[in-house]
Amino acid sequence: QVTVKESGPALVKPTETLTLTCAVSGFSLSDAKMGVSWIRQPPGKALEWLAYIYSDDTRFYNTALKSRLSISKDTSKSQVVLTMSNMDPMDTATYYCARYRHHNWFDPWGQGILVTVSS
């Protein structure tokens, strides 16, 4: 059974850097074309794709947020880490990680973690 689970802080202050971890099980981060993607959803709003990383360490970012995002993976620990710098109240959202098959889909998704940006 494939599972992914997000962890990280529920509250960050403006200008701080957010670090989120996605722990995966049931598949390997070295499996061909497989990886993890991060997607966020502000309260009551739509999904917004943030970044992905997959087997050969290829990574891509949302163009509008690229300067603030960094994604990396530790295959031996089955973890993917997303950092987002210079957090703003507008970044308040539920952050999801999902298993990613390159080109094809995000499945399954984690339960999500609500991150609030407030002083």
Next chain:
Amino acid sequence: QSALTQPASVSGSPGQSITISCTGTSTDVGAYDFVSWYQQRPGKAPQLIIYDVKNRPSGVSNRFSASKSANTASLTISGLQAEDDADYYCSAYTTSATWVFGGGTKLTVL
């Protein structure tokens, strides 16, 4: 990258069929057959229901079908059931090797 355009809401009665459109451009929806759809029930994480334009993952009801023409993808749900009441999102892989989601459509089963 602008969000794909979906109707904000659609509704239908049990047993009826509805279609949700997802309009993009030649750099996303129209570029490849890499369009997927997700169902999100209230308070839950999204779930994949369609990938590669028209393919259903194992376990997804065949009441869900989808297609694409040029820059517009469509999701059809036939034989509406109360459990279909949810938000639906399309997503597309872009020519920049990024992904873009639609604005979401709230389906109300009357």
